[in-house]
Structures are given as structure tokens and as C-alpha cells.
Amino acid sequence: MLNGIPLHWFLLVAAALFCLGLFGALARKNAIAVLMGVELMLNAVNINLLAFWRYVNPAGTGGLAFTAFVFIVAAAEAAVGLALIISVYRNTQSIDPEKLDQMKL
Amino acid sequence: MTSQTLFNPSELIAVLPEGILVILALILLVVDLTGGRNTSRRTLGIITACGMLVALIASFFVPQGSWGAMGGLLRNDTFAFAFRIIFLIGGGLSALLAVEFKPVRAGGEFFTLLTLATMAMGLMAASNDIIMLYLATETASIALYLLAGFMRDTPRSAESGLKYFVFGSVTSTIMLYGLSLLYGMSGGQTNYAELAKWLMSGKEGILSSLALLMVLVGFAFKTSAVPFQFWAPDVYQGAPSPVSGFISTASKAAGFAILIRFLQAVYPAFPVAAAGSDVWIRLMMPVTILTMFAGNLLAIMQTNVKRLLAYSSIAQAGYALMGVTAFAFASASGDQINRTDAIASVIFYVGTYMLTNILAFGVTGLVVQKVGSEDIRSFSGLSKRAPYLALAMVAALLSLAGAPPLVGFVGKLFLFRAALNNPALTGMVVAGVINVLISVYYYLGIVRSMYAESDAKLVRPVLVPQLSGLVVAGCALALVVTTLAATPLWNLAVDAAKSLLN
Known part of the structure; x- marks a missing residue:
């Protein structure tokens, strides 16, 4: 069934997901939503990598290994990101990135 | 399977320094946990510095060559060796400075993260x-966040x-x-050499340029180049001052290392142009000039010392980017000697800049901690309150500005020379000289504050803790010693550049 779907469909979905994630990361007024945007972007990369692996070089393991590492990095990033968000919230009672303006010119 | 060979235990020696650092990180955690509340930060900091020294010695025993260690993941050439030394020295100095930096309260995790960041670099x-x-x-990055x-x-x-x-x-x-x-x-390849082979065949030029631009975003963030300098x-x-010093030097040097190696290995412009390689060659000069101006012009307006040093470090990255631009242009014109010179000048510059900026942030941390304010006024009359500290700060600032007896001058000389080898880059060199002149203004502003001004409220002497004092004195001395030892260091940088281009 998979063979009926051309490669570029996967790439288009990934590109759309990446753009959505990027928009979310840049536009949302909530640090947790920004974090979710980054996770969407990382998942777009995973779709890319797996689609390329399946269609371009299924005999190699590079794409699979890369995807696994992206997962691990995403998990570590989420953990660190949430920890930093909590520490900011404890200090300022807000997680709006635009209100982070203690330091200015 | 891209690599059919089984894992060869002798390859472990290729990551010996990194292995030592991982063990060091575990030791730090265990010492912190088992030592209870009695474990002083001093002990942990000294263990960290000693571990980094061991890793530094170990990196001399890593066989250097162009072979791909760990199934082709790593290339342990002299280039990697030179940068590894820069990171290890930077990490060790930052660890020692952090020992007596009171605002960072906890111990074990801090030094563990510092060690892991150094390892990853x-x-x-x-x-x-x-x-x-x-x-x-x-x-x-995650450790540094x-x-x-x-x-x-x-x-x-x-x-x-x-x-x-x-x-x-x-x-x-x-x-x-x-x-x-x-x-x-590239048909499912991850190795630099395999990627380059595919790019050489010249297919899908636009897509490969797009991929290159996206990769450059990450590198520009790491090196704080325009337009990704605003963070x-x-x-x-x-950030805590010792960490600011570490991020602004070692992390930035790591950014330059991956930038140069990636561009050289994946998008070589010489001898055969790879698809997309014209993009980065065209981008380099405007980015370099803008980075220098963005750093220097905004630094003038700062009244906060740490913020001023931050803008100054953007400008310093701009100077180092001049070397990368010179490399790009030499690649395009197929000039092998100038390519070597340009890369060597970048390595020399980021290495010596590491000592200088860690010193500047170190002194700032000591003064800020004592006075409780990051304003430039907290440096008023420092020459009377802490004469040696003021002298070390003057050395750091003059070296950043590029004053002759100090190593910043030698580094800038190499960068300007590498750029001047190509007549097309004269405009960039002129911009560089203008920027050096601008930077003298705000560096001397701090010097004036330390020597010519005085504040009635700031009269008590700044006591320098022993260990921090040693680090500051060592760095200040190193600024002079590296000038005297410029020739062997330059030769090492040239070897590193040659090994990369091999």
C-alpha cells in the first residue's frame, strides 16, 4: 500500500508540518506553545528522514539512526525547555516570551 | 549498511579525551552525592580542572590523520586536535572561575554540565x-541552555x-x-565525503542551495553572526559570568569549527565546484561586515558591562568571519596557499580570543559580585580598589581592541593579512579597520572608568579570592606569552588548516 504513495507526498506533509511548527514557534505568546512548535518541526524532520530512508536508501541504516537520535534530542530538549519555563514562571509569574524584557538596551 | 566493518576496540583511542570527560562527569556527580553537604565547590572545581588537564594530555596521544574514526563519524585531524585544546583550556578556566562565583549555589550539576558541554564541543x-x-x-547546546x-x-x-x-x-x-x-x-548518505561526491555531480542545484541556507542558520546562531546575533x-x-565567558568563547569557537569543516567538506568550491557552493561564497562578505558593525555600533551605547562585552563578542566573531570570507574567496579562485592561511588565521584568532574574553568576563564577574551592580560605574576607581585586577582588565580590553604588545593584535594581523591577499576583499578590510577604531572607543571607556574616575561610595578594596586571582593572573600572563610564542602557535594553526584541506 505504501508503494502506491509517491515520495513527494510525504515531503509535502513534512514541509507543511515544518512551516506550521515554525509559525507556532515564532508567533505564539506562550513559551509552552513555542516548545510545541519546535516539537512539530522536529517531527517534520523525522517524516522527511523516514520517507527518504524508505524510498531512497532502504538498505542503509543512516536514516533510521538519525531519526532515533532526533527523538532522543527532542525528548532532552523538551525536558530542559520545561525546566527553564518553570524557573522563569517562578520568578515572574508569566511565560509570555514577549514579557521577558528584564534586559534592554 | 554503509559500513560493514565491525566496531574496532582500538578506535576507542580516537575518542579518548571525550571518554575521559564523560568519566569525569560521572565522577563529579558521585563525589557530589557521596560527599554530602561537606563537599565544597572548591573540590569539585579543582577535580573538573584536573580532569580537563588529563583529557588535554590524552588528546596528544590520539592518532591524527584523515581516516574516519568510529565508522566515519569522526575525523581526528590536526584541525580537530587544535580546537579540542581550545575547548579544554576554556572549560578548565571557566570551571576554576566558577568555584568562587557565589551566585551559582549548587555544585555537582554545574560542573557536570560544563564538562559534558566541553566534551560535546x-x-x-x-x-x-x-x-x-x-x-x-x-x-x-542543551548543556549550555x-x-x-x-x-x-x-x-x-x-x-x-x-x-x-x-x-x-x-x-x-x-x-x-x-x-x-x-x-x-544524496541518496541516503550521511558522511561529509559522500555528500560532497553527490553535490559534485551538480544535480538539483536550487534544492542543495536551500539545504545549505538552512544549515547555515544553525551555524550563524552558534557563531552569533548577523542576522542571528540578537540572542x-x-x-x-x-547568564552567570563564568558561563558567559564560556559561551562567548568555547561555544563560538565550536561554531567556527563546524562551519569551516562543513563548508570545506560538503560544499567545496575548489578544485571542482559543488552545487550550491556559490551561495555561501557570496553570502560571507556581507554577513561579515554586518556582524562587525552590529556588534561595535551597539556596544558604544551600552552602560552595562556584561552587555557591552556581549556586543563586543559579536564584533569579535565578525573579525573571525573575515578569515572565513578570505577562505571562501581563496577557494573560489583556487588559491591553495591563501586557503591554508585564512583557516589558520581563524583558528589562531578564536584560540587567543578564548583566553582574552574568559579573562574579561572573569574580572567582570569578580567586580560585579563584589559591588552588586553590572553598571560600568561599578568599575570606577578600580585601579585603587584592586590594582592588579584593573591591570588584568586593561590587558584583556586592549587585547580585544588589538593593541600591539598583546595577542589580540597578532591575531588581527593574521586575519587582515589573510584577507588582504585577495584584492577583492579590500573593502571588507577597510570596514574591519573602521570597526577596530570604533571598538577602541568603548574599550577605553571602561579603562577610563577604572583609572580616571572615582566614586565616593566605592572605596572599599575588592578582595580577589585566591583561585580566581590565579586564573586571572594566568590569563593575563598568557596574553603576553602567546604573543611571544606566536610563531609555534601559528605553525600549529597552519598544520591544522593543512590537515583539514587534505
């Missing part, structure tokens, strides 16, 4: 595969950590998307 400099590149870069936000009770530090995290994770994910495109376009002032100002 060593892998960044040696990475020869896009998986390794991404993994090493992220390992270093936490270090920047380490003073949890200080709003500024927490904010600095979160800002660093948000900008860093977005830019590194954009870079990752570019890498995934490269993986797909630096906030992060350096809020």
Missing part, C-alpha cells in the same frame, strides 16, 4: 557526518536560559531540516 570539531554534527551540537539559566532565583538568569533555549532550539531545528534534505538528495546580549548579560 570536541566531538563537534571532529564531526565528519551529519548525524554526529547534529548530535554533538545539540549535546553542547541549563548553564545559562543556572541561577534559578535570579529572574535575569532564568530569562537568559529560556531565551537561549528558544532561539537555539528553533535555529538548530531549521539546521536539522536542511540536513534531512541533504540526506535525501547574544540577553543571554550573556543574564
Whole structure:
């Protein structure tokens, strides 16, 4: 069934997901939503990598290994990101990135 | 399977320094846990510095060559060796400065994260595969996000950590998307040499240029180059001073290492142009000039010393980018000697800049901690309150400005010379000279504050803790010693550049 779907469909979905994630990361007024945007972007990369692996070089393991590492990095990033968000919230009672303006010119 | 060979235990020696650092990180955690509340930060800091020294000695025993270690993931050439030394010295000095930096309260985790970041930077400099590149870069970054936000009770530090995290994770994910495109376009290859082979065949030029641009976003963030420099002032100002020193030097040097190696190995412009290689060659000069001006012009307006040093470090990255631009132009014209010279000048510059800026942030940390304000006025009359500290700060600032007896002058000389070898770059060199003149103004502003001004409220002497005093004195001395030893260091940098181009 998979063979009926051309490669570029996967790439288009990934590109759309990446753009959505990027928009979310840049536009949302909530640090947790920004974090979710980054996770969407990382998942777009995973779709890319797996689609390329399946269609371009299924005999190699590079794409699979890369995807696994992206997962691990995403998990570590989420953990660190949430920890930093909590520490900011404890200090300022807000997680709006635009209100982070203690330091200015 | 791309590599059918089984894992060869003798390859472990290729990651010996990194292995030692991982063991060091575990030792630090165990010592911190088992020692209870009695374990002083001093002990942990000294263990960290000693461990880094062991790793430094070990890196001399790593066989250097162009062979791909760990199944082609790493390339342990002299280039990787030179950068590894820069990171290890930077990490050790930052650890020692952090010992007596009171606002960072907890001990074990701090030094563990510092060690892991240093370890990952060593892998960044040696990475020869896009998986390794991404993994090493992220390992270093994630540790640094936490270090920047380490003073949890200080709003500024927490904010600095979160800002660093948000900008860093977005830019590194954009870079990752570019890498995934490269993986797909090259028929499922991850090794630099394999990617280059595919790009040489010249297919899909536009797509490979797009992938390159996305990867460059990640590199520009790491080196704080325009237009991805805006995070630096906030992060350096809020982070603990020893961490600011570490991020602004070692992390930036790692950014230059991956930038140069990736461009050289994947998008070579010489001898056969790879598809997309014209893009980065055209981009380099405007980015360099803008980075220098963005740093220097905004630094003039600063009244906060840490923020001023942050803008100054953007400008310093701009100077080092001049070397990368010279490399780009020499590549395009096929000039082998100038390519070597340009890369060597970048390595020499980031190495000596590491000593200088860690010294500047170290002194700033000591003064700020004592006075309780980061304003330039807290340096008023420092020449009377702490004459040696003031002298060390003068040495650091004059070296950053490029004054003759200090090593910053030698480094800038090499960079300007490498750029002047190509007549097309004369405009950039003129911009560089203008920027050096601008920077003298605000560097001397701090010197004037220390020597010519005085504040009635600031009369008590600044007592320098023993260990920090030793580090400051050592760095200040090193600024002179490295000038005297410029020739052997330059030869090492040239060897490193040659090994990269081999």
C-alpha cells in the first residue's frame, strides 16, 4: 500500500508540518506553545528522514539512526525547555516570551 | 549498511579525551552525592580542572590523520586536535572561575554540565557526518541552555536560559531540516565525503542551495553572526559570568569549527565546484561586515558591562568571519596557499580570543559580585580598589581592541593579512579597520572608568579570592606569552588548516 504513495507526498506533509511548527514557534505568546512548535518541526524532520530512508536508501541504516537520535534530542530538549519555563514562571509569574524584557538596551 | 566493518576496540583511542570527560562527569556527580553537604565547590572545581588537564594530555596521544574514526563519524585531524585544546583550556578556566562565583549555589550539576558541554564541543570539531554534527551540537547546546539559566532565583538568569533555549532550539531545528534534505538528495548518505561526491555531480542545484541556507542558520546562531546575533546580549548579560565567558568563547569557537569543516567538506568550491557552493561564497562578505558593525555600533551605547562585552563578542566573531570570507574567496579562485592561511588565521584568532574574553568576563564577574551592580560605574576607581585586577582588565580590553604588545593584535594581523591577499576583499578590510577604531572607543571607556574616575561610595578594596586571582593572573600572563610564542602557535594553526584541506 505504501508503494502506491509517491515520495513527494510525504515531503509535502513534512514541509507543511515544518512551516506550521515554525509559525507556532515564532508567533505564539506562550513559551509552552513555542516548545510545541519546535516539537512539530522536529517531527517534520523525522517524516522527511523516514520517507527518504524508505524510498531512497532502504538498505542503509543512516536514516533510521538519525531519526532515533532526533527523538532522543527532542525528548532532552523538551525536558530542559520545561525546566527553564518553570524557573522563569517562578520568578515572574508569566511565560509570555514577549514579557521577558528584564534586559534592554 | 554503509559500513560493514565491525566496531574496532582500538578506535576507542580516537575518542579518548571525550571518554575521559564523560568519566569525569560521572565522577563529579558521585563525589557530589557521596560527599554530602561537606563537599565544597572548591573540590569539585579543582577535580573538573584536573580532569580537563588529563583529557588535554590524552588528546596528544590520539592518532591524527584523515581516516574516519568510529565508522566515519569522526575525523581526528590536526584541525580537530587544535580546537579540542581550545575547548579544554576554556572549560578548565571557566570551571576554576566558577568555584568562587557565589551566585551559582549548587555544585555537582554545574560542573557536570560544563564538562559534558566541553566534551560535546570536541566531538563537534571532529564531526565528519551529519548525524554526529547534529548530535554533538545539540549535546553542547542543551548543556549550555541549563548553564545559562543556572541561577534559578535570579529572574535575569532564568530569562537568559529560556531565551537561549528558544532561539537555539528553533535555529538548530531549521539546521536539522536542511540536513534531512541533504540526506535525501544524496541518496541516503550521511558522511561529509559522500555528500560532497553527490553535490559534485551538480544535480538539483536550487534544492542543495536551500539545504545549505538552512544549515547555515544553525551555524550563524552558534557563531552569533548577523542576522542571528540578537540572542547574544540577553543571554550573556543574564547568564552567570563564568558561563558567559564560556559561551562567548568555547561555544563560538565550536561554531567556527563546524562551519569551516562543513563548508570545506560538503560544499567545496575548489578544485571542482559543488552545487550550491556559490551561495555561501557570496553570502560571507556581507554577513561579515554586518556582524562587525552590529556588534561595535551597539556596544558604544551600552552602560552595562556584561552587555557591552556581549556586543563586543559579536564584533569579535565578525573579525573571525573575515578569515572565513578570505577562505571562501581563496577557494573560489583556487588559491591553495591563501586557503591554508585564512583557516589558520581563524583558528589562531578564536584560540587567543578564548583566553582574552574568559579573562574579561572573569574580572567582570569578580567586580560585579563584589559591588552588586553590572553598571560600568561599578568599575570606577578600580585601579585603587584592586590594582592588579584593573591591570588584568586593561590587558584583556586592549587585547580585544588589538593593541600591539598583546595577542589580540597578532591575531588581527593574521586575519587582515589573510584577507588582504585577495584584492577583492579590500573593502571588507577597510570596514574591519573602521570597526577596530570604533571598538577602541568603548574599550577605553571602561579603562577610563577604572583609572580616571572615582566614586565616593566605592572605596572599599575588592578582595580577589585566591583561585580566581590565579586564573586571572594566568590569563593575563598568557596574553603576553602567546604573543611571544606566536610563531609555534601559528605553525600549529597552519598544520591544522593543512590537515583539514587534505
